[in-house]
Amino acid sequence: xxxxxxxxxxxxxxxxxxxxxxxxxxxxxxxxxxxxxxxxxxxxxxxxxxxxxxxxxxxxxxxxxxxxxxxxxxxxxxxxxxxxxxxxxxxxxxxxxxxxxxxxxxxxxxxxxxxxxxxxxxxxxxxxxxxxxxxxxxxxxxxxxxxxxxxxxxxxxxxxxxxxxxxxxxxxxxxxxxxxxxxxxxxxxxxxxxxxxxxxxxxxxxxxxxxxxxxxxxxxxxxxxxxxxxxxxxxxxxxxxxxxxxxxxxxxxxxxxxxxxxxxxxxxxxxxxxxxxxxxxxxxxxxxxxxxxxxxxxxxxxxxxxxxxxxxxxxxxxxxxxxxxxxxxxxxxxxxxxxxxxxxxxxxxxxxxxxxxxxxxxxxxxxxxxxxxxxxxxxxxxxxxxxxxxxxxxxxxxxxxxxxxxxxxxxxxxxxxxxxxxxxxxxxx
Amino acid sequence: xxxxxxxxxxxxxxxxxxxxxxxxxxxxxxxxxxxxxxxxxxxxxxxxxxxxxxxxxxxxxxxxxxxxxxxxxxxxxxxxxxxxxxxxxxxxxxxxxxxxxxxxxxxxxxxxxxxxxxxxxxxxxxxxxxxxxxxxxxxxxxxxxxxxxxxxxxxxxxxxxxxxxxxxxxxxxxxxxxxxxxxxxxxxxxxxxxxxxxxxxxxxxxxxxxxxxxxxxxxxxxxxxxxxxxxxxxxxxxxxxxxxxxxxxxxxxxxxxxxxxxxxxxxxxxxxxxxxxxxxx
Numbered sequence: 001x002x003x004x005x006x007x008x009x010x011x012x013x014x015x016x017x018x019x020x021x022x023x024x025x026x027x028x029x030x031x032x033x034x035x036x037x038x039x040x041x042x043x044x045x046x047x048x049x050x051x052x053x054x055x056x057x058x059x060x061x062x063x064x065x066x067x068x069x070x071x072x073x074x075x076x077x078x079x080x081x082x083x084x085x086x087x088x089x090x091x092x093x094x095x096x097x098x099x100x101x102x103x104x105x106x107x108x109x110x111x112x113x114x115x116x117x118x119x120x121x122x123x124x125x126x127x128x129x130x131x132x133x134x135x136x137x138x139x140x141x142x143x144x145x146x147x148x149x150x151x152x153x154x155x156x157x158x159x160x161x162x163x164x165x166x167x168x169x170x171x172x173x174x175x176x177x178x179x180x181x182x183x184x185x186x187x188x189x190x191x192x193x194x195x196x197x198x199x200x201x202x203x204x205x206x207x208x209x210x211x212x213x214x215x216x217x218x219x220x221x222x223x224x225x226x227x228x229x230x231x232x233x234x235x236x237x238x239x240x241x242x243x244x245x246x247x248x249x250x251x252x253x254x255x256x257x258x259x260x261x262x263x264x265x266x267x268x269x270x271x272x273x274x275x276x277x278x279x280x281x282x283x284x285x286x287x288x289x290x291x292x293x294x295x296x297x298x299x300x301x302x303x304x305x306x307x308x309x310x311x312x313x314x315x316x317x318x319x320x321x322x323x324x325x326x327x328x329x330x331x332x333x334x335x336x337x338x339x340x341x342x343x344x345x346x347x348x349x350x351x352x353x354x355x356x357x358x359x360x361x362x363x364x365x366x367x368x369x370x371x372x373x374x375x376x377x378x379x380x381x382x383x384x385x386x387x388x389x390x391x392x393x394x395x396x397x398x399x400x401x402x403x404x405x406x407x408x409x410x411x412x413x414x415x416x417x418x419x420x421x422x423x424x425x426x427x428x429x
Numbered sequence: 430x431x432x433x434x435x436x437x438x439x440x441x442x443x444x445x446x447x448x449x450x451x452x453x454x455x456x457x458x459x460x461x462x463x464x465x466x467x468x469x470x471x472x473x474x475x476x477x478x479x480x481x482x483x484x485x486x487x488x489x490x491x492x493x494x495x496x497x498x499x500x501x502x503x504x505x506x507x508x509x510x511x512x513x514x515x516x517x518x519x520x521x522x523x524x525x526x527x528x529x530x531x532x533x534x535x536x537x538x539x540x541x542x543x544x545x546x547x548x549x550x551x552x553x554x555x556x557x558x559x560x561x562x563x564x565x566x567x568x569x570x571x572x573x574x575x576x577x578x579x580x581x582x583x584x585x586x587x588x589x590x591x592x593x594x595x596x597x598x599x600x601x602x603x604x605x606x607x608x609x610x611x612x613x614x615x616x617x618x619x620x621x622x623x624x625x626x627x628x629x630x631x632x633x634x635x636x637x638x639x640x641x642x643x644x645x646x647x648x649x650x651x652x653x654x655x656x657x658x659x660x661x662x663x664x665x666x667x668x669x670x671x672x673x674x675x676x677x678x679x680x681x682x683x684x685x686x687x688x689x690x691x692x693x694x695x696x697x698x699x700x701x702x703x704x705x706x707x708x709x710x
Contacts, residue, residue, distance in 0.1 A: 155464065159606075173596065173605055176612040269677040271611065288597075292677045300599040307601060318466075 001337070002061075003135065005094035006068045006086055007046075007053030010108045013085040020079035021072065023047040025125055031075050032131040038071060039063050042133040044126035044140070046101065048118045050108050055098060057135055065090065095139060095330050099323045102147035104156060111156040111312045116147040138333055146326040153322060156315040159308030164194035166304040167275045168202055170296055171243055174273050179203040181242040184234065185226065186254060188216040191277050192247030196224055199243070208241065210234040212248070235259040239266035244274045246282035255283040257290075264290050277301065335402050339392040342406050345415045346388070350381045432493070439493045442486040447545045449479040450510075450538035457531035461607050472530060473521065479534075480518045483511045483541070499569040502696065506544035512577030513537035526617065528607035532584045540580075564639035571632035572657075576692060578625025579664065582618050583689030586682040589614040593679060615678045619671060622685050626664040633661055656695030663688035 008018055023031060028045045035043045035056065040063070043056040054072055058064070065088035073081055089097050100106045102119045123140040126132040132140070151157055160166040175181050183204050185196050188211040196207055207226035211217035214230060221228045229237060238244070238259055248254055255274065264272065269292035276283040276297045288295035354377050362370060392405065410416050453475040459468035487508070491497055498504035517533040520526055592604045592611055608614065636654065641647040667685045670676040 153466070170596075172610060173592070173608075174611050176610040176616065268675045271678070291679075294596055296599065303599060304601050 001057060001135070002064075002090050003055070003057050003094045003139070004065055004068055005053060005055050005089040005097050006065055006072065007051060008081065008085050009051035009053065009087070009106070011106075012087050013081070017079065017081055017085055018050065018052070021047075021052040021076050021081060022049065023052060023075065025121065027075075028122070028125050029129050032126060032129040034075075035071055036129075036131055040131075042126075042136045043131045044122050044136055046098075046119055046122040048115065051101070053097075053101070055094060055136065055139065057133075092327065092331065095142075096323060096327050098139060098143050099146040099326055102143035103150035103319050103323060104147070105150070105316060105319050105323070109161055110309065111158075111161070111315075113147070113151055113157045116144070116151070119143055119147070135334070135337075138330060142326050142330045146323055149322045149326070150319045154315040154318045156312050156319055159304075159311055161305055161308050161312070162194075163277060163298060163301045163305060164191060165198050166301040166308075167195045167245065167277065167296075168198040169304060170275070170294075170301070171199065171273055172202065174271060174294060175242065177203070179205060182206045182240055183208070183243045183245065184238070184241040185209045185224075186234065186244065186246040186282065187211055187248035187278065188213070188220045189247050189249065192245055193220060193224070195245050195247070195275070195277065196226070199245075200224065204243075208234075208237065212250070235263075238263035242270075242272060244272070244283075245277065246275070247277045248282050249278070250282060251280060253282060253284045254278075255287070257284045257286050260284075260287045260293060261290055264292055267292075275301070336393055338402055339406060342409060342415065343389055343392055346409065346413060347385065349413060349415065350385060354378070354381055435489065435493045439486070439489040442482060442489055443545060443548075446479075446482055446486050447538070447542050449475070449482055450514075450534070450541050453479045454531065454535045454538045457534050461528065461531045462603060476514070476518055476521065476530065476534065480511075480514050483507075483514060487511060497566070499566070499573075501548075503544045503547040505569065505573055506540045506696075507548070508573045509577050509580065510537040510540035510544065512573060513540065513580055516577065516581055520617075526609045526613050528609060529585070529588055529614075532588060533581065536580060536584055564635055565643065568632055568635040568639060571628045571635065575625050575628035575630075575632050576696070578621050578623075578628055579660070579685070579689050579692055580625075582621035582625055583686050585614050585618040585621060586686045586689075589618060589682050590679065590686075611678070615682070618682055618685060622664055622667055622688075626661070626668060629657065629661045629664065633657060653695060656691070660688055660692045660695060663691060 008021055010018065023045060024047075028047060031045060032043050035054075039059045040056045041059045043054065046053045046055070052072070054068055056068055058067075066083075069083060069086045069088065072086070073079070087097075097106070098119070102116055104111050104113050104115050107115050119140070123132065123136075123143075126136060126140075160169040171178060171181075178199060181204060183196065183199055183206065185192050185207060188209065196204075196209075200207070207224055208229055209217045209221045209224065209226040210229050210231050210233075211220075212231050214228070217228045220226070235256075238255075239262070244255065246255055255276075260272070260274070271292050271294070274283050274287060274293065274295045276295065279298060281297055283295060283297075285295065285297075287293055358370075358374060358377060361373065365373065388409070392402075392409075453472070456468045456472040456475050459465040460472050487498060490504075498508050513533055514537040517530060517537070520533075521530060588604070588608055589611060592608050592614065594600075595602055595605045596611070633654075636657075637649075663684065667681055667688060670684060671681045
């Protein structure tokens, strides 16, 4: 029984190829049905914008990594994917990979914990389709535990790693309650919109939008539940707002020194944060000298992002330790699975001998005595087998140790003479 | 409780309390500056242990000495330390303001260390019976809360200035990462200033009204009284600047820190020249 992981991700294939293999939840469900018909005992597919990965246990040894890659390719025959775009891992590598994915160590945005939810979704689809058996259940439970541990025991998900989110982080270090703050967004571009959306997610409710092209502002205002003011009017309401985000494509400054000076006088120097995420800059840099004003541009925000990325990177070794612990835990359990058929055969053999020997006495003693002898022999066998069973079920750190033990046992008790292939056709109990 | 046993318990607490303060401050420091996982995990428990031990110590000291810890400036310093750490314990467990523990615990620890060392040197004298007077008790209690309030105000003010500096310079270091927002720090600074000012007002009021009736040689020119009145004036100016002149947060906070420095001067330097807390006692 071998666990495989094959697929494409941001490390192996460019986005234009990755997106061709992206599967929706319904497509994954259908694909799992097909894959199981084609000889996979257990299977699951994790598909996000950055990866489509199959975790599978084939029914027999004829199916290997290459066959699984071919199976994935067949799901999207039109995709221009070649073998070199796929990674292939098995057993320990496959488990470690899933645990790294669940921990967001393997994410394009390091520490982006959204992936843990996506891994959970993949598992739920596999469960729904009956494609997750004992091994995948254990594997995914381990992955969730690993992801949760990495999130809580390290700082891998802490701090903004995008310019727009860094703007929000900055605002939260200045203002205690964003819920009560008023925001002015100048410009209707994507970066400004993203920063506004992050602010909304952190509690901002009062957003005013202005843009040279009024129609664009109106269109975006609907999505942000913001009100719109004409571009010419925004200086007059500047004193009302606590946070200004400017992200226009204007070649000259949009927010002038005099405007903010007047606004600050009006608001009695109550703190105002101005975030300039435009290049070239929209806000006169001299404004930063005004009392009560914080002006931050793209470079300032980028330095927050850089520090956070560096901090996240420094957490990778701690995360890897947790992942290794959980991989070891998984294999302690997984290796014990190998012993199951031998345990069954050994018990059956003992039972056969017991039944055969008892049969010889059946007609020589009374019925009640026979029942007593039967009970007694069962107890003796259980007691004889108990230490062996316990020893075989004990987790081992080295699978070779377990294999040797099993081999010795099979030879000592001559289990292979009546073997119907149980050793190689182990069933996950 | 048996007197010997009481004395033994007090002696043990006396030894362990400063150690606990140091360990707790180190724990908070390691969590703040080195982001140490174990320190993050243990710091709050250490804080609770220190606060509880200090509370027990005050009880043991009162029971074994037969009077409240208000007879010498060093006993009062221990009460100020307790006020600081108990206030921070409430802040940590009841508000969203986190990350300021190192600074408050260190300040409280400094008060307690000085108190512990100096009490060892100075204890043993007889208590003046006048200290059992209700008016004096209220005067001293109000003064302790007053000094505790302005000490907390100064810590949050200092943290405000440090965070402000990092934000202005775009040098986003430890304070940016771990401290609460500027607005929260300013609010805590103001709240603590108001509380400190209110208690100092009560302390001075009682002092001016009650002390002349209690001490025959009372003098309005007592250096401690003058220094405390000066501290009171500074905090009155702080609140005036904040609420009437509407000065920006940074200037108000600088003024409040000035008030705290003056208060420390009044507690330490003035005491160095007088054998008693006041000139007349």
